Amino acid sequence: MVVGCGLYFILTAVIDFNIDEILSNRAETVQSSLHQNKITLPFHSPDQTIDIQPSNGQNVEQQFSDTTIYAASEKSMVPARKLVFPDRVNGRTYKVTLVLSHLEADDFVGVAFWFMLGTFILIILALYFLNRKLSATIWNPFYRTLKELKDFKVDQKAVNRLSSSTIDEFDQMNNVLNQMMRKMTNDYANLKEFSENASHEMQTPLAVVKSKLEVLLIDLNLSEEHRKQVQTAYDAASQLSKLGQTLLLLSKIENNQFFEKQPINLNALVAERLDELDELLAHRNIEVVRDLQQSFVVNMNSMLADLLVNNLLGNAIKHNVNNGFIHVTSQSSRLIF
Incomplete structure (x- = not known):
């Protein structure tokens, strides 16, 4: 957008420069006609483009400036460039004013501006859709990996390798993730096996302890004091057995092993x-x-x-x-x- 505005101002300056050149050439023609007495002084053209009046002692210097002029075709005032310069004819100084409308030039600048603006918008749209297309192509391996990670379950026996990618960075990421998934699966399997084995191995000696304590509890020769102590030990063994079963159950729940619903x-x-x-x-x-x-x-x-x-x-x-x-x-x- 900044480039477009810059081009607009540059184009406007070039047009002003060209109009000033045309005014300078007209000034030479008018001076030639004045010195050959081809123009009756003072002079004012009907279209207001040439005005020659006595300076009446005013100090007149040559200068270009912007002004407006009435355009019959537009029925309104239109922008124009004006050249004012002094000229001495027959011993008398005159103020010569030349005016040239740059309506057509302004129309051209307007068309050029809208053309550049339209081109800029088209370029932005093209870049936007091209960027989306390239982004979808470039990021497609990433989203594919993300989907495969969402489908990954730590309790599955066979771990599917993540798809390889032609993009080096994504390929390296997939390799690291593959190693992590394998390690997670192995660690989970080891932990599950340990929990199950520990619970099973713990239940066996506890069952033996409880059975021996039950035998003591039914022994008629056991004193009341010893019976209370044995009952306390039996209750503690039963509580420990239940605790092991509860921990094993919680472990299975946390690991989502009860997936059948x-x-x-x-x-x-x-x-x-x-x-x-x-x-x-x-x-x-x-x-x-x-x-x-x-x-x-x-x-x-x-x-x-x-x-x-x-x-x-x-x-x-x-x-x-x-x-x-x-x-x-x-x-x-x-x-x-």
């Missing part, structure tokens, strides 16, 4: 578990108020759904009081205990 009707699942707990509820004289008329279906893993309901009912019973009650309500989007 299906629609689960929690109303039916809660009603089924309540029926299984009838004896325990009757033993503690806990009343259950069921309001399970509205179906509540969620899309989740069946094992986790069963674990969720068992934990909720277990806590409701464990933290309740004798002769208490449990109120279960189902809505379209939630289950309230």
